[in-house]
Amino acid sequence: MNFVPDYLPLHHDVLRQFHALSAYPKSDMLQDIRNQFEVALVEIVNENTGRYPAHLINELAQEYRSLNVLASEIDAYDRQLQKAKSNYKLETDQCEPITLESWDQYRLNRFKAPSLEQAFTKLDAKTSNSKPDASGDQLEKVFVALPYIWEDPTVMLPEDMATAQQEEDELKFSGGTIELTCPISFQPFKAPMISRKCGHVFDKPALERFLENQTKTCPQGACGQHVNMKDFVPDLVMQFRCLIHTTKKQKTRASPDASTDVVD
């Protein structure tokens, strides 16, 4: 004869604490690691202005992609954990509170409480769709763009062409290259921000002055999109274009090659 029920509903206070559980601490740890990759890339650019260091960058890109796979697996696992927790909470909420009378009912299996163990044994990150979503991943874009912008920081990439084609005039105006200056301030980019709505890039201080915390029409010529600061994210590709451009300029100034020495 059972004196103790197989399962009992969790007490409300315990349930609340239990609900705060997460597969990983909601810290900025992953972002910190991603920032380290960016720092490593900046160092590579600073130290190699000659030939494109393909093996260094490919190795780093590979590491970065495995990190992203891991991150999306953790995300998938966390989503399943949240779902299991809310299912468990839903079932527990429908249970009779534990009293002397209900205790016997639970003991005799007339009242059923959900099994905590069963709720979580099915969790598996690998079975769910956990492919990393690279569409908004700025560093991934840098890895793709680097082989091209290494040779020419103003070169147009296929995705730039797509934006430029919508504004044919501008393509003619810029002669098919990417400007490394802000279209608002006409100064070289210091903190380029790209609009997720239209792909236009502006320097952060100039953009902030222009938008004044409001939603306005995109400052780029014929764009017409309504944008506010929340539509913009740092444009890492542009940042690396500028970095490569200035590093090359500095290096050629520091060690002028034979051709610049010739004065007639």
Ligand SMILES: [Zn+2]
């Ligand atoms: Zn725009």
